[in-house]
Amino acid sequence: MKNSRSLNNVTFKAGPIIYWLSREQRVRDNWALLQAQEYALDRQVPLAVAFTLAPHFLGATLRQYDFMLRGLAQTAASLVQHNIPFFLLKGDPGTTLLAFLAEVEAGALVTDFDPLRLKRQWKNQVLARVQIPVVEVDAHNIVPCWLASGKQEFGAYTLRPKIHRLLPDFLDEPPPLEKHPFPWPGTAPAIDWSQTLAWVAPDPRVPPVSWLQPGEDAARKMLQAFIRDGLSRYADDRNDPNLQGQSNLSPYLHFGQLGAQRVAWEVQGANAPAAAKQAFLEELIVRRELSDNFCYYNPDYDSFAGFPEWARKTLDQHRPDPREYLYSLAEFEKARTHDALWNAAQQEMVRRGKMHGYLRMYWAKKILEWTASPEEALKIALYLNDRYELDGRDPNGYVGVAWSLGGVHDRAWGERPVFGKIRYMSLSGCKRKFKVDQYIAWVEGLGQQES
Numbered sequence: 001m002k003n004s005r006s007l008n009n010v011t012f013k014a015g016p017i018i019y020w021l022s023r024e025q026r027v028r029d030n031w032a033l034l035q036a037q038e039y040a041l042d043r044q045v046p047l048a049v050a051f052t053l054a055p056h057f058l059g060a061t062l063r064q065y066d067f068m069l070r071g072l073a074q075t076a077a078s079l080v081q082h083n084i085p086f087f088l089l090k091g092d093p094g095t096t097l098l099a100f101l102a103e104v105e106a107g108a109l110v111t112d113f114d115p116l117r118l119k120r121q122w123k124n125q126v127l128a129r130v131q132i133p134v135v136e137v138d139a140h141n142i143v144p145c146w147l148a149s150g151k152q153e154f155g156a157y158t159l160r161p162k163i164h165r166l167l168p169d170f171l172d173e174p175p176p177l178e179k180h181p182f183p184w185p186g187t188a189p190a191i192d193w194s195q196t197l198a199w200v201a202p203d204p205r206v207p208p209v210s211w212l213q214p215g216e217d218a219a220r221k222m223l224q225a226f227i228r229d230g231l232s233r234y235a236d237d238r239n240d241p242n243l244q245g246q247s248n249l250s251p252y253l254h255f256g257q258l259g260a261q262r263v264a265w266e267v268q269g270a271n272a273p274a275a276a277k278q279a280f281l282e283e284l285i286v287r288r289e290l291s292d293n294f295c296y297y298n299p300d301y302d303s304f305a306g307f308p309e310w311a312r313k314t315l316d317q318h319r320p321d322p323r324e325y326l327y328s329l330a331e332f333e334k335a336r337t338h339d340a341l342w343n344a345a346q347q348e349m350v351r352r353g354k355m356h357g358y359l360r361m362y363w364a365k366k367i368l369e370w371t372a373s374p375e376e377a378l379k380i381a382l383y384l385n386d387r388y389e390l391d392g393r394d395p396n397g398y399v400g401v402a403w404s405l406g407g408v409h410d411r412a413w414g415e416r417p418v419f420g421k422i423r424y425m426s427l428s429g430c431k432r433k434f435k436v437d438q439y440i441a442w443v444e445g446l447g448q449q450e451s
């Protein structure tokens with residue numbers, strides 16, 4: 001398949017095909033699952049899915065594990081209906097998966113692409129120890145990351161033409177998964193999902209959200225609601241936090257409960273103004289794939305060293321600048337700054353698990369302004385983003401923060417204290433763009449609901 005590439009040159013063995021599901025936690029529109037089934041059909045062997053559940057994952061709390069596991073339970077049930085057993089392997093991914101592959105005498109392993117360092121470490125651990133083919137499928141990007149570009153791109157303006165040239169070959173409607181005709185000998189152990197969550201025992205201080213339901217079906221409903229009610233006004237409304245003009249798809253895309261190709265396919269075919277569709281697809285395809293490009297080709301994607309040279313230079317020059325305000329992680333986390341808008345954005349994230357996209361830029365940039373160094377700002381922004389956001393621990397997050405603090409995929413702007421030539425955003429600028437007081441009041445209203 002066109003989204004696949006072999007990670008080792010080993011001939012297939014006779015046994016069943018295993019799909020190591022990780023980033024793409026869905027049945028529908030999942031090219032990695034479709035590739036695994038194609039191999040199994042060609043060889044007339046059974047097919048199974050394995051998920052390796054890590055007890056800790058980049059600071060994920062109860063909020064994210066609850067969302068993920070409830071979605072995974074639906075995906076597991078749907079796989080079983082397709083004659084494809086789902087195996088939940090708890091513990092260190094490398095060792096648990098290797099033991100499983102040996103136990104079932106797997107003929108080949110299919111894995112889904114993920115540019116994050118931790119995920120690549122898991123994959124390399126397995127690659128070093130197996131004697132079966134390992135095939136990687138990019139089922140997250142519409143144009144596979146390694147085909148869109150073979151290097152780190154400077155920005156959307158350099159990646160966009162490469163993606164648009166290949167899009168016609170990749171943007172079609174994914175085929176359905178077949179009911180697998182070669183049954184698995186025996187059955188997978190039944191999974192007690194509440195016991196599984198208890199086994200992970202994630203930090204309960206960040207509770208699940210109630211305004212968003214996890215899983216493939218809820219994701220599809222959210223997409224249809226957005227196409228019906230939000231798409232047409234997306235270009236105008238998406239940057240106004242008072243208008244709820246965004247799609248709310250990022251948690252589903254992050255956990256792979258919804259495929260970006262499905263979103264693009266249905267948006268493209270929707271009855272909405274071309275400008276609105278174009279604005280949305282630019283974000284969904286170009287900006288999102290730019291994030292994977294950055295994390296895949298830049299090993300320092302989550303540190304100051306990963307910023308472009310001009311940005312590191314200008315930030316270094318302004319290290320000695322006096323800071324008008326200085327806040328600790330605790331003061332940021334408790335939304336105790338002098339800025340009511342910043343505090344409201346922080347509260348929205350803490351209470352709803354999703355901050356409005358326009359405010360995420362302002363929120364991160366103010367952390368740069370109110371900390372002693374860019375390194376400390378980076379640490380605090382990533383920590384808070386990944387602790388409270390449902391869509392955190394994602395290439396989009398590392399890039400979103402690096403764009404805000406370190407000019408990644410951006411250009412130099414007029415020089416000023418602390419920021420140097422990094423693009424600046426101000427409260428007065430926000431006031432010109434939307435009714436700040438209305439947003440602050442709305443977030444306060446959230447507070448009353450929660451308590």
Ligand code: FAD
Binds near residue numbers: 254283357394396404
């Ligand atoms: P919509 O506006 O409806 O966009 C639809 C989809 O397009 C999004 O789900 C996303 O996949 C993609 N998209 C939109 N804007 C961007 C963007 N700027 N960069 C990359 N892809 C984009 N996004 C995350 O998924 N996880 C994060 O942890 C995250 N952290 C961020 C931190 C900062 C400081 C900034 C500035 C941005 C961050 N973003 C992150 C990017 C963006 O803000 C979110 O993707 C978006 O707000 C998600 O809400 P939505 O799905 O309703 O967006």
Ligand code: FO1
Binds near residue numbers: 023024394
């Ligand atoms: N992927 C896994 O394969 N196993 C896990 O236990 C796991 C936990 C997890 C928790 C929070 C979270 O946001 C993501 C998590 N993921 C896990 C990874 C996720 O599926 C994505 O692959 C990456 O986070 C996005 O690149």
